Amino acid sequence: MTEHENNEEIENNDGIEVQGIAGAIADDAPVHRVAQDLRGKTLSEEDFRQLSRRSLLTGGAGALAAVLGFRWIQGRPADGRIPDVLRAGHEVNESIWRALFRDGAEAPTFDFAKSSMMRVNGRHGIREELDMATWELRVVGRDGATVGRYSLDDLRALPQTEMTVEHKCVEGWSHIVTWGGVVFRDFVERFHPDEADAPFVGLSTPDGEYQVGLEGAAMMHSQTMLTLDLQRVPLTEAHGAPVRLTTPLKYGIKQIKRIGTIRFSDTQPENDYWAERGYDWYAAL
Amino acid sequence: MSEGRIAVERHRRGNRWMHWINFPLLTVMIWSGLRIYWADLRDPFGVGIGGWHWFELFPDWINEPLGLDRKLARGMAFHFTFGWLLTLNGAAFFIYLWRTGGWRNFVPTRDDLRTIPAVLLHEVGLRKDAPPQGKYNGMQQLTYAVVLIMGALAVISGFAIYKPTQLALLTSMFGGYEGARFVHFWVTIGFVLFFGIHILQVARAGFRNFWSMVTGYELLDAPEDDESEASEEFEEVGA
Numbered sequence: 386m387t388e389h390e391n392n393e394e395i396e397n398n399d400g401i402e403v404q405g406i407a408g409a410i411a412d413d414a415p416v417h418r419v420a421q422d423l424r425g426k427t428l429s430e431e432d433f434r435q436l437s438r439r440s441l442l443t444g445g446a447g448a449l450a451a452v453l454g455f456r457w458i459q460g461r462p463a464d465g466r467i468p469d470v471l472r473a474g475h476e477v478n479e480s481i482w483r484a485l486f487r488d489g490a491e492a493p494t495f496d497f498a499k500s501s502m503m504r505v506n507g508r509h510g511i512r513e514e515l516d517m518a519t520w521e522l523r524v525v526g527r528d529g530a531t532v533g534r535y536s537l538d539d540l541r542a543l544p545q546t547e548m549t550v551e552h553k554c555v556e557g558w559s560h561i562v563t564w565g566g567v568v569f570r571d572f573v574e575r576f577h578p579d580e581a582d583a584p585f586v587g588l589s590t591p592d593g594e595y596q597v598g599l600e601g602a603a604m605m606h607s608q609t610m611l612t613l614d615l616q617r618v619p620l621t622e623a624h625g626a627p628v629r630l631t632t633p634l635k636y637g638i639k640q641i642k643r644i645g646t647i648r649f650s651d652t653q654p655e656n657d658y659w660a661e662r663g664y665d666w667y668a669a670l
Numbered sequence: 671m672s673e674g675r676i677a678v679e680r681h682r683r684g685n686r687w688m689h690w691i692n693f694p695l696l697t698v699m700i701w702s703g704l705r706i707y708w709a710d711l712r713d714p715f716g717v718g719i720g721g722w723h724w725f726e727l728f729p730d731w732i733n734e735p736l737g738l739d740r741k742l743a744r745g746m747a748f749h750f751t752f753g754w755l756l757t758l759n760g761a762a763f764f765i766y767l768w769r770t771g772g773w774r775n776f777v778p779t780r781d782d783l784r785t786i787p788a789v790l791l792h793e794v795g796l797r798k799d800a801p802p803q804g805k806y807n808g809m810q811q812l813t814y815a816v817v818l819i820m821g822a823l824a825v826i827s828g829f830a831i832y833k834p835t836q837l838a839l840l841t842s843m844f845g846g847y848e849g850a851r852f853v854h855f856w857v858t859i860g861f862v863l864f865f866g867i868h869i870l871q872v873a874r875a876g877f878r879n880f881w882s883m884v885t886g887y888e889l890l891d892a893p894e895d896d897e898s899e900a901s902e903e904f905e906e907v908g909a
Contacts, residue, residue, distance in 0.1 A: 425679040428887050433677035440885040444690075451694045467747045474751030482836060492835040493842065551847055553834070555742060557710035559847050633835055663743025665750070670835040 466663040479667035483600070491608055492633030492670070495549045500563040502616050505623040506554060509658060510595025511643045515622050520591060522611075522628060524576070525648040527583055533576055537627045540611060543567045543575065547617075548608060550633040552640075553670060555659075564631045565614030570605045580649040581605065587654030588630060591645030598654030603634045603669065611644070636668045677887035680879075685772065686886055688763040695756045698748060700858060701736070704728070705745025707855070708738040750832065757825050764822070775804065776818060778811035786812065817864055820857045827854040 428436065461468035522540070524533035549563040573581050586604045589596040603609060609632035613619060620626040625642025632640060638659040648654065653666075660666035681689075708728075728738070738745075767773040785808040791797035793809070800807065806814065830841040830850035844850035872880050882888035 426887075427679065428677040430675040430677065430889065433885070433887055433889055436677075436885050436887060437881070440881075444884050447690065455694075455698070467744055471744070471747035471751055475747060478750055478754075482833065485836060487836075490836065490838070493838050493846075551834070553847065555709070555746065557706060557851070659743075663747070665746065670833060 465661050465666075475665040475667065478665070479669075482667070482669055483602075486602060486669075488602065488606070491606075492550055495551070495561050497547075497549050497563050497617075500549045500561045500616065503552060503560045503562050503624070506556075506637065508623065510590030510592060510641070511622065511625065512594075513592055515626060515643065517627065520627060520645070522644060523646045525646060526577070526580055527649045527651055532580075535576075537613070540567055540572075540613060540628060544571060545613075546571075546610065547614075548610065548631075550608065550631075552631070552633070552637060554637045555664065555668070563614075563616055564610055564612045565617060566610045566612035566628070566631075568607060569609045569611055569630075570607065572611055573605065577649070583649035583651070585650040585653050587646075587648040587650055587656070588641050588644050589646050589648075589656070590641065590643050593645075595641055595658045596654070596656040597630070597639050597641045598650075598657045598660075598666070599632075599635065599639060600653075600667075603632060606632065606634055608633050634669055636670060638664060639668050675889060675892050677885075677889045679886055680882040680888045681886050682770065682772070683886060684763075684766045684770070686883060688759055688766065689883065691759050692756070692763070695752060695759060696861065698752045699756055700861065701738075702745045702748035702752065703858060704733075704736065704738045705741040706749060708733055708740075709742040709745075753825075753828060753832075760821050760825055764818075767818075775806060776811055776814045778808055778815060782808040782811050784808070813864070813867075817861075820860055820864075823853060824857045824861070827851075827857065830854075 458468050458470055461470050463469070464472040517537070520537075522535040523531055524535070526532040544567070545565060546568050547563060547565045549561060551559050552562050553559045570581075582601065584601045585598055586601060587596065587598045609630070611628050612625070612631040613628055615621075615624050620629060622643075625644075628644050629642040630640050630644060657666055659668070732738075767776070782803075785801040785803070788797060788801045789803075789807045789809040792800045826840070827844055827850045829837055830844050831847065831854055834841040834847045834850070841847055841850055844853055878888050
């Protein structure tokens with residue numbers, strides 16, 4: 386509102402309210418909204434001055450609280466490299482979205498024609514050259530004992546599933562890709578049915594550098610796979626050969642490449658590469 | 671001079687509180703959002719044709735001073751925590767506007783929209799008188815209505831990006847994940863542009879107008895007209 390407009394309003398309306406005229410106008414009278422506005426509350430100058438002082442204090446305190454609050458957050462002790470209150474924020478979010486999680490709901494899928502080869506992003510845990518002579522997929526049960534060892538041929542021998550989904554990175558980019566392999570739930574039901582209700586699963590690369598933990602509900606989801614193929618050809622080393630995890634329920638940081646060990650667990654696995662580096666452990670989409 | 675001056679209520683308590691609470695929350699959201707945006711090194715919303723970049727969103731001389739680079743994890747942590755506070759404040763504001771009928775001040779009628787050219791001409795000094803208006807002029811109404819819609823869009827598209835699997839239906843309404851990101855990004859740029867114009871207009875309107883957003887009341891100058899004249903004017907405006 387400009388100075389000019391202010392003056393105009395004053396010429397038109399000032400003094401009405403104190404005279405009590407505006408209050409006498411019936412509600413259904415064809416009154417312009419300028420006048421309606423002035424039917425509102427008024428204050429004497431003295432009261433306004435007092436209100437002004439009070440508002441200055443309230444406003445100042447509010448602004449100060451905002452600045453101090455922000456600095457307080459930034460200065461909190463770190464929990465996984467972010468301030469503990471923000472970590473708590475992640476955990477509150479996790480509890481909300483876990484409560485809303487519906488097992489049958491699936492991420493959108495696409496035609497193969499819409500998918501294409503994806504960029505390589507990150508080589509943590511796969512820097513050493515893959516040695517297929519020694520590689521095996523080891524499965525550890527909830528009791529801590531090794532309950533299974535599998536070769537690539539074992540996985541290839543299981544029913545194969547193909548899935549075209551949108552892969553999403555925490556960095557913001559996404560890419561529609563076609564994964565092929567074994568649905569994890571099929572693998573568990575075939576070989577480890579007594580671990581199917583494990584609340585958590587931990588996965589790590591053979592060198593142990595890259596580790597992720599996922600909740601059982603996400604692992605046992607119909608779209609979570611032990612993936613062997615990308616764009617209908619076997620995974621390259623950079624994309625996680627011989628087997629990686631893929632799931633449209635989680636960001637790429639959870640979709641570990643070159644799985645060496647799968648551990649079923651009653652408790653949340655202690656290690657998670659990116660959660661230890663400031664990211665949300667749940668990392669769900 | 672100061673004898674008999676009165677202050678009239680301009681902004682109700684709820685309006686003022688939610689307006690001012692929104693300001694730091696939106697600031698944190700934009701700042702943390704840019705930290706997230708920084709991480710996508712493709713610079714997907716930079717403007718270019720055929721590989722020739724007209725400008726980067728955002729160049730390093732913007733990213734570095736604002737501390738946007740290499741802060742993705744913190745950016746996400748701030749964004750997904752403060753997002754709830756912004757959402758709650760925004761939802762409270764919409765409910766408040768609905769319950770108090772305050773939305774009528776923001777939503778322009780067809781007649782209000784017709785005054786916009788005159789308002790703009792008046793604003794740039796090409797027209798002497800401003801068209802008659804309510805609490806806000808037609809241009810303000812249109813702007814505030816658009817900003818309210820943008821606020822809702824920012825939050826809704828934010829959820830579509832945040833949970834594109836769990837809220838797949840919502841995400842599909844934006845034409846998918848990339849569509850939701852597009853909306854989310856440009857609405858944010860819109861907020862920044864609005865902020866610039868808003869500050870400019872508030873500066874032009876003067877301190878009393880600004881202060882009324884804090885106290886709720888605006889002190890008016892002493893009346894020069896007598897009572898009967900004032901009522902006459904009043905009737906004329908009402909006609």
